[in-house]
Amino acid sequence: MSLQVNDLRVYYRTLAGDVKALDGVTFEIADGEIMGLAGESGCGKTTLGNSLVRLDGRMKLVGGTVTLDGVSLPIADFDEMRHFRYRDISIIPQYAMSALNPTRKIGKMIGELVESRDVRYREIRPELERRLSLVGLGVDVLERYPIELSGGMKQRMVMVVSTLLDPSLLIADEITSALDVSSQKAVAQALQSFRDHKFVRSMIVVTHDVSILYQIADTLAVMYAGRLAEKAATDVMMERARHPYTRLLIASLPEVGVRYDETRLSGIPGTPPSLLNPPTGCRFRDRCPLAIEKCAEEPPFVEVEPGHSVACWRSAEVAAAGDAMTVGAVSAVGDAAIATVANRTVA
Amino acid sequence: MTGGAIVASTESVGRRREILYFALRGKKVLISSSILIFFAVIAVVGPLIRPGDPNAFVGPLAAPPDGQYWFGTTTFGQDVFAQFASGLRATFTAGLLGGSIAALIGMVVGFVAGYRGGAIDEILSMFTNIILVIPTLALLIVITAYLSARGIFVEALFIGLTSWPWAARAIRAQTFSLASRDFVDLARISGVRSVRVIFSEIAPNMSSYLFLTFILLFGGAILIAASLDFIGLGPTEGTSLGLMMYNAVAWSALPLGMWWWFIPPGIGITAIVGALYVLNVGLDEIFNPRLRES
């Protein structure tokens, strides 16, 4: 499977004007690749995930193309997209906990769903049962109502349902947000096994929790204010990120087993810009410690090395800064200090 | 200022402006308000144009509408328009008073049950459910049948005393969900007394919901009053729209085809209650942006 997204623009219609949720996003996904899509709330990652599957009434496609396995996806055409949904592209929604019809037995609902997609329930039932055991659910779950399942069980159920017809591309939208840490690990591992078993060929895992992506994603894409900031292989991102925002994002993660003596856990001060009337130029300008005059002109999303693209004028300097885990390194390059770094003691 | 008040006030300035913006543009709100104002004007101005006792025998018997008697006369030569205008007053009064009393009781019961929970909630809920199941009209019939003299206020009072249960249930449910919010917890922890918490934290955040509930109670009270009057248990003095219909049917206006006697009062009630329902929907859309059709 291959996915090419080219300069995708999707805006939300509101009474106050158009919210430019997705404002020119370009990337590719190869066969078997799990791409993590991270960013703050409101950066557009959920919009990106959803627009590939279902553009609801408030969203409108303003520009750009999406090509899946060489076929152009008619995402603006609701009825045309029906042909592609579930079989070629599928989604595990953000609201997975309430995605199952509360008044229908789960098995019955699945049966009616697949039959409506021209698949005989009887034929697919053995495969369904196999996958249920793969995620740790008993077959009896098919005879239950959603209300009888715990949150984690419902999450896993939805994962099985969404991948039942072996879609080429799966979009997993914030599937670990509502879970406790051990469930998160279980879900993340389940996702990986789906890909390894070839139930799903490629995935886009949307989350604001970078640490999960570190475990399962092959590549990481970071979005900011409706645009892509950087995309690269996961280990490259974690060690040699070239966008100041990416560096700060990763640096704000606490490290297990590390005790900070005088370092404050740093966040990134400020808030993302309003997408109703976004500023011109680089949208991270106002919060970026490295901002210069040139940043008033929007930096293009360019490939700086094979498989690694960044949208920043100063990406070369950021690369030279070295250790990505220290905030101090980033701010040393820039003008304003963000946090003080004294010592680091390893426990 | 308490947490909820701070939350409310910083949001409220922008919200109020937003609400006003939509209120003045919402078709439903505009049309229904116009209808209500129209009838209110008739209620106020009508008796001034046609002064005197609306039940007085002034004109020709059973005359159809003409230049002098806009709505014709009854079998006894009473001015139907004068009765209509006076009846509108009675209807509005009964609705407002009955609706207000029901709203008050509903709020007290709903807030206390929703906020306190526990045993108090159980008792109040059981009490509410019992009164809820008993058909209001039947209860009112039994009560008012024994009153020798009946006035608008007494009628409205009893309507208010019997139609509050559904409002109490709705308010209780809303209070439940609000009571679990953080700013209420904050107030509770700070040791603010329950009554104050209800008044300063919960009620202001429900104000739109309370207003909508009141509108529905207002409409409901009008319908109940009309039914009571129609059975002959209305006020013994004066007139009301329901009473007009009672008299019309009792004095064979139907087979005699005296449409001017029974059509106007019905139109009045239907228009006012209908306008209230539509106003309720229109305001709901404004208060809850999710319902707005873009």
Add this chain to the structure above:
Amino acid sequence: MRRYFGRKLFIYILTFIVAATIDWLIPRLMPGNPVQALLSRSHVTPEALPALQAYYNNLFGLDQSFLQQYLNFWGSLLHGDLGRSVYLSGSPVTKVIMGALPYTLGLLIPAILLSWWVGNKFGAIAARRKWLDNAFLPLGYILTATPYMWLGIVIAWVLGTVFLILPISGGYSYAMEPSLTLAFIGSLASHWVMPFLSLFLVMFGGWAIGMRNMIIYELDADYSNYLTSLGAPSSLVRRYAYRNALLPQVTGLALQLGVIVAGALVTEIVFAYPGIGKLLLAAVQNQDYFLLQGIFLFVIVGVLIANFLVDIAYVFVDPRTRVGMRGGTA
């Protein structure tokens, strides 16, 4: 499940006790002697007065203690004795009401069932088709805002007086005697149409609007969006939305019962239909308190039974209630 129904039954019985007590209490709370009030307004000759007074005093049991009166009341109630009607010259109230009951039920039951069914279907269709929705919505609000008796009056006037299609009063032609002939049944039917239509239309408006709103809400629910995202056809989504939207409509039916019964009563008055409504009017006009109280108790019992039936129906319609009862697994 036994606990659920047991609890419901308990509340209904409690409600009946409260209602009956209110019923018994009110005349005794009003100023003055109820017997005096009764007799002073009825047209009895002065000679008969002392005898009647003694009779009613005895009947009311006013010479006994409050508690004793209350117990007597319950005693006769449980024997089905609701007293005797003054206006109908002494016939037992129970018998009188039973005679009128079939007419009222004959109006109510078909009207409720049909309006609920048709109204829901119509509301669902309106939610789907914008043109129908725009045309129907104002009409729906007008219908549900219309007082029952006024719609009855309008229908009676239009179809009865202006167009002379249907008879506007009585349960059957005054010229006939009840018999199992085709002519009589035809007369019954023609007299039944307008009051039924009147009840049906007002209720229909309410259900249709309610269903329309519920469907719009359900079509935007998470499970609907999920199915659509997986490419389910809109027919499947609509089917699920409809079934889920029906649930609050069932509950709504239980809540509306009191209003619906009241509506039926006033509609009967308009058409002089020989049901409980007409009886009620007569009772009020003649100050026949026994009859009045008897009607009240009948109505209460009827509404409680209907509520209970709706509760049973709800358990069948919403599978989650059955799950909650047998205890879900975590």
